[in-house]
Amino acid sequence: MVHGGEFRIETPICPACGCSLVRLGISKEEAPTYRYxxxxxxxxxxxxxxxxxxxxEEYLREVSDVVVCPVCLAEKRxxxxxGLEHGGEILHFCRCPHCREEFDKNPERFVARxxx
Numbered sequence: 066m067v068h069g070g071e072f073r074i075e076t077p078i079c080p081a082c083g084c085s086l087v088r089l090g091i092s093k094e095e096a097p098t099y100r101y102x103x104x105x106x107x108x109x110x111x112x113x114x115x116x117x118x119x120x121x122e123e124y125l126r127e128v129s130d131v132v133v134c135p136v137c138l139a140e141k142r143x144x145x146x147x148g149l150e151h152g153g154e155i156l157h158f159c160r161c162p163h164c165r166e167e168f169d170k171n172p173e174r175f176v177a178r179x180x181x
Contacts, residue, residue, distance in 0.1 A: 076133040077181045078140065080106050080124045081113035083131060087181045088138035101125075132157040135175040136164035151176070 077086040077093055086096055089109050096107040099114045101121050108114050117124050130143045139159045146157035149165070151172060156179075158164050168175050 076179050077107045078128050078131055078133065079109040079113050080121075080128050081108060081116040083128050083140055084109055085133045085138050085140050087133065087178060088140070093181050133179060134159040134161075134164055135179040136167045137161065 097111050098105050148155045148157050
């Protein structure tokens with residue numbers, strides 16, 4: 066996904082509740098889906114689809130700038146993260162130095178996990 070001139074890994078986030086599907090242990094294949102605006106959106110549960118249907122534009126706007134730390138899987142707004150380049154991509158980390166240290170030990174594991 067391109068955001069503000071940078072590429073970042075797209076991690077599935079439930080548009081209704083804002084939770085990372087990766088953090089919840091829900092694979093892209095297992096996630097309930099709903100088509101809106103010509104796009105298929107992934108959700109953590111059927112209940113969140115019902116919530117989303119009540120105000121889809123509002124919910125999409127709320128999560129449009131949310132990213133997930135590759136290590137702790139915390140959901141954060143982009144402006145509350147530290148963006149670091151890895152393999153030509155910008156990864157957004159929470160501000161915890163421990164997450165960056167852990168990432169450096171096995172970056173490919175965390176990149177693969179982040180993609181869901």
